[in-house]
Amino acid sequence: MTNPTDSIEFASLLCSRLCHDLLSPVGALNNGLELMADETDPEMRQRCLDLLADSAKTSANKLKFFRLAFGSAGGFGDTVPTHEARVAIEGMFAASGRVKVGWMIEEDMLDKLPVKVLLNLALIAGDALVRGGQLDIGAERRPGVTEIVVRAEGPKLVLDPDLRAALAGTLPPEGLASRTSAAWMVRTLVTSTGGEIALSPAGEPMLLFGASIPDAQ
Template structure:
């Protein structure tokens, strides 16, 4: 990867990968509806279609804020938008309990994107569910994942810490690289702990502007 267009392609690939499951479920549900005549089964198909549509919409809202230009032209973004995006992405997953510890009414766009992408990475690491705590105060962002099994791919850790070459980046690590780049451009840094005793910590420090 050598330019912004290539990196945008990686982010798009990640987005498409995450949308494939709920959109595919929508397609399957529509096909079932076309052939199903039993009222109870049709009602169940409608429920599945509604769930898939909701999941697709929630993912799009999250990625629009995490990857895109959501939030308008202002320098600051309302933290309630970030909370709603995270609730939408993880709130329907009964295996993950969310904790929100952000009292700031707004954060910079870069801070919001870092917070969201760290939450995304931490949530993916909770392969058997658990608790996901998100906090921000002043110039510091902290995301804590706790669960019975934590898996953080070395590719993601290397991208977060800037140890990956741009040419070696894959769509899987695009969100992690975005966190690294945003922190670097702001003059800040990213920290990642090793999973220990069922806990994994991510942190980012951004100097005040």
């Protein structure tokens, strides 16, 4: 990316990322419809219907997650019910069945910005669990600040070095691409409030993200 502060150029990268993530389930919907059009065997038609149902559910789960993680979360006020975030995260990883989500948040509501950061960190950590594993998510409101912790542990953890650099603030502008746009956004959102992002060192058996976000003034 030539200018990471160009909102239009950055938006195009983020849109590319979202379209890439939606391509698979939407493509499966199209394939299922094509099979249905030519299939006459009742058993095979039922399999096609099952495929369509699974693909539709996956698409809906992704869209619900993206709405909270990347959108303005319209329909909510200044705060978002944490139950909505939990449902979005669990739905995002439900299709594979390989990632078990541990929810460690007692708060009923969180401000929109911490929810956005929490969702994006959970997505990055969950994607790093290439063979599945445990994804634990915690958040707590303290006087003047919201603290977030996301921990991923599994048989194989792979975090793209560019994603790590984007979160750490060391990614050069020319390294910003669609795959790193969400991590760069998280870093920018947190630091713009005077907050901090923390990451566990590379090579550790467990991936740990932390974020400290001051309350809006």
